Amino acid sequence: MSCPTALTIAGSDSGGGAGIQADLRTFAFHRVHGMSALTCVTAQNTVGVQQVDALSPEMVAAQIDSVISDLGVQGIKTGMLLNQGIIEATVRQIENYELQPYLVVDPVMVSRSGAQLIDDLAVEVLSQHLVPLAILVTPNRYEAQILSGQEINTLEEMKKAAAIIHEKGAKAVLVKGGAMPQELRGVDVWFDGEDWEILKTKNVETKNNHGTGCTLSAAIAANIALGNHLKSSVEKSKQYLTTALEYALDLGKGSGPVGHFFPLNQDS
Ligand SMILES: Nc1ncnc2c1ncn2[C@@H]1O[C@H](COP(=O)(O)OP(=O)(O)OP(=O)(O)O)[C@@H](O)[C@H]1O
Numbered sequence: 001m002s003c004p005t006a007l008t009i010a011g012s013d014s015g016g017g018a019g020i021q022a023d024l025r026t027f028a029f030h031r032v033h034g035m036s037a038l039t040c041v042t043a044q045n046t047v048g049v050q051q052v053d054a055l056s057p058e059m060v061a062a063q064i065d066s067v068i069s070d071l072g073v074q075g076i077k078t079g080m081l082l083n084q085g086i087i088e089a090t091v092r093q094i095e096n097y098e099l100q101p102y103l104v105v106d107p108v109m110v111s112r113s114g115a116q117l118i119d120d121l122a123v124e125v126l127s128q129h130l131v132p133l134a135i136l137v138t139p140n141r142y143e144a145q146i147l148s149g150q151e152i153n154t155l156e157e158m159k160k161a162a163a164i165i166h167e168k169g170a171k172a173v174l175v176k177g178g179a180m181p182q183e184l185r186g187v188d189v190w191f192d193g194e195d196w197e198i199l200k201t202k203n204v205e206t207k208n209n210h211g212t213g214c215t216l217s218a219a220i221a222a223n224i225a226l227g228n229h230l231k232s233s234v235e236k237s238k239q240y241l242t243t244a245l246e247y248a249l250d251l252g253k254g255s256g257p258v259g260h261f262f263p264l265n266q267d268s
């Protein structure tokens with residue numbers, strides 16, 4: 001039996017809510033074979049990130065070599081890339097294997113709780129060298145502020161930031177509204193250079209929202225691997241994420257993980 005494959009280039013979250021753990025669960029939900037190139041290990045839980053250790057850029061590149069040369073790939077997402085060396089290694093491999101048509105970049109820099117997840121130096125390299133290769137880049141409010149150099153408090157400012165980030169070369173941009181004020185929470189702005197779309201779902205009232213961004217970008221990569229067009233991949237993934245958020249798990253003392261396999265949760 002053949003099966004589409006998707007790759008996450010991202011960090012590990014020991015608490016299982018975000019990072020490769022969320023990505024691989026999301027791939028599995030979509031019946032896509034999940035593969036991973038691990039960039040770093042975080043000691044992390046629902047409350048925060050306690051410690052981080054990086055893998056070497058060579059090891060990140062080697063993992064990408066291993067999976068691409070043997071299994072092939074139809075959808076890719078990047079998550080927490082941590083430092084300049086890892087970002088540069090990722091950029092080289094994307095270019096070597098001409099993986100740009102499959103690449104979704106979640107420019108993980110600052111978590112919604114405000115924790116910095118990437119070195120200062122790395123921000124510039126990510127913005128200048130990785131973002132331009134992507135078919136889609138999915139910044140949250142804070143990341144969009146950094147990438148666009150503008151403050152974002154309103155829907156108009158989300159749209160303006162999306163246009164500025166699009167100028168950097170990404171084919172499309174989705175500015176996510178999870179960290180926006182209440183009335184805009186759950187509202188994301190899509191821009192592909194021609195069309196705008198405001199993706200709006202209800203604001204799900206829950207403190208258990210750990211891994212929303214990872215889950216959304218992994219679902220988009222899975223939908224691309226399944227052969228869906230980019231825009232419809234984004235729309236389907238937004239629906240998936242919203243339901244997963246409604247079935248989020250009340251675990252830990254902080255923000256619990258979203259419920260990736262919500263139909264199973266429903267039965268139990
Ligand atoms: N309370 C909410 N209700 C509905 N949708 C939400 C809510 N919070 C976040 N989302 C949605 O979750 C997705 C991820 O957005 P968010 O801004 O949380 O990303 P993020 O900060 O990268 O996530 P992470 O917590 O993984 O770092 C977006 O589609 C956003 O609209």
Ligand SMILES: Cc1ncc(CO)c(N)n1
Binds near residue numbers: 012020213214
């Ligand atoms: C490993 C990892 N990747 C991404 C995020 C962003 O949510 C996180 N908290 N941890």
